[in-house]
Amino acid sequence: MCKKNSFALLGEFVIVLSMNIYLIIVLAIIVFRYLLETTSDLLNLKAVSPDIPKEFDGYYDAEKYAKSQAYLRETTRWGLFVDAINTLVLIGFIVVGGFGMVDNIVRSLGRGEIFTGVCFALFVMLAVTVLGLPFSIYSTFVIEKKYGFNRTTPKTFIADFFKSLLLMFILGGAVFALVLWIFGALGDLAWLYCWGAVAAIQIFLMFIAPYVIMPLFNKFTPLEDGELRDAIEKYAESQGFKMKGVYCMDGSKRSSKSNAFFTGFGKSRRIVLYDTLIxxxxxxxxxxxxxxxxxxxxxxxxxTAIIRSLVISCFMFFLLGLCLNNKGLFDAFQVEHLSIYMSLFLFGFLYSPVSMLIxxxxxxxxxxxxxxxxxxxxKTSGLGESMISGLKKLSVDNLSxxxxxxxxxxxxxxxxxxxxRIRAVGDEAALAR
Ligand SMILES: [Zn+2]
Known part of the structure; x- marks a missing residue:
């Protein structure tokens, strides 16, 4: 590859820009998103005030409250820095024709469209993950540690990294191959078949996640017999809620922050409490x-959330079907050969404002x-006051x-x-009294 000096690159950039409306749109989208998020972060920093809200009297002292604000400042500034670097790297990569270069490399393997496409996708995923690694190390082992949250050992961190990469390679690679095959083989209505296939896979994954995927990262143990379990079962019974299990998750393996969530659906549904919460x-x-x-x-x-997401992804696949092999878009990214896999990637840039709005x-x-x-x-538990104190503790523990x-x-x-939330629950509890 020939060496280019920065003036030549700049000149090339101006020429490409003047020739291609798609490039202008894509760059405008990236810059707009960056400015919007940066504005939001800066406003958020400005909204910080040293006065403890009166609801939190007795939960926060001045020193701990100052610590929570220092944590907010530090994580926000770090986020601003990471976002600036990512945005610059992305714009640079597009402008020098990085997508075309990677495409030429995977094409030189001389294999079919699906194999080449999957290689391209895996290459991009790997590059993004590896480039993000130093940022993630700093955030976990420097910032989170400084504020006393981090409990991730280097061993857990490395294991997490490889497990998620492997999962992404196997699942992501397989789904991407399937989508490429459908678009290549099934003609005009391929977008609809693609939507059906991807939706079925998504629902299947949601169903099996609590059994297969989540245990790869955490240990889930059914809540032990005792006062807590009895109280939960009594409440569930009073609500006619058929329990499929309440589990305790070893969240303390990574962080002292706590949470609770609902996962799976139908027979696989369960409620999960972090051990740190308990x-x-x-x-x-x-x-x-x-x-x-x-x-x-x-x-x-x-x-209802699942139905909304299915409708949205149907719309997305429809738009994708319209954007396949658009020569202007390929020119914008300096990609020589038209292909379905590259169309999917490039479409992602055009679709990003829609997905942001959604x-x-x-x-x-x-x-x-x-x-x-x-x-x-x-209303149903009559525990409005406990809910309020629970929310307050959760906020203090997580320095929210x-x-x-x-x-x-x-x-x-x-x-x-x-x-x-506290004020709304307080009103509710006052009404019930
Ligand atoms: Zn909720």
Whole structure:
């Protein structure tokens, strides 16, 4: 490959830019996303105030509250730095024709379209993962450690890295090969068949995740007999909720942060509590948290989310079908040979603002559902006060941001800010009295 000096590169960039509308659109999308997220982060930093919200009197002292804000500042600044580097590398890679270069390398293997496509996809996935590794090491072993969260040993970190890479290679590679085969073999309605196949795989994976995928990373043990289990079962029975299992997960293997979640569906559904959550909360607080998770189930938040995601992916595959082998798009990325696999990658750039918009709408819906699940839990368990103290402890233990900027909440928060949740549950509990 010939050496180019920076002036020649800049000249080439100007020529390419002036020739191709797709390149302008793609670069504009990348820069817009970067500016939007950076603005949100900067506003969020500005919203930090040293005054402890009165609801948290007795939960936070001035020193610990200052620590939570220092944590927010440090993680946000680090995020800004990583995002700037990623954006610059991505723009640079596009402008010098990196996609075309990698394509020429995988093509030189001289194999068929599906094999070449899977090699291309695996190469890109590997490059992204390896380049992200130093950032992830710094975040885990420097920042999280400094604030007392990190419990990941280097051994766990390395094992996690290879397990996720392997999973991504096997699952990602197989699904990508299937999609390429369908688009290559099934003609005009291939996008619809693709959607059907990918949707079936997604649902299957969601079903088997609690048995097959999640145990690769964590240990799940059924909750032991005792006061907590009795209290949960009593509550579940009162709600006519058929228990499929409440499990304790060894979250402490990686971090002292705590959480609870719902996973699987149908026969595989289960509620998971982090061991760190069980350690630090009372039985009533834990029952209130479980009641919230059951609320999601009872209010059918999970099946409706699955249906929305199926409709959205159908729309995405339809658009993808329209964008295959678009010469202008290939020129923008300086890719010589048309191919379906490359079309999928390049389409991803055009689709990213749509997926960003969908993400924002989804988080609006999710925040509404969180309020509904809280209200359900407070009403049916009668444990509104415990729920409030549970939420407060959770925020303090995780050093959560109590006063996020509304723009950041709008853009990224899947859960309402904790103060809003506490106030809503408080109103609910007051009504019940
Ligand atoms: Zn929830």
């Amino acid at each position: 350690e630090n909360h009372s039985v009533d607080e834990l029952v209130a948290i479980i009641a919230h998770e059951m609320g999601h189930y009872k209010l059918k938040h999970i099946p 993400g924002i709408i989804e988080s609006v819906i999710s925040r509404k559902h969180e309020f509904e699940a809280d209200a359900y839990a407070a 941001n109590l006063t996020p900027h509304p723009f950041t909440v709008f853009l990224t928060y899947s859960h309402p800010p904790v103060l809003q």
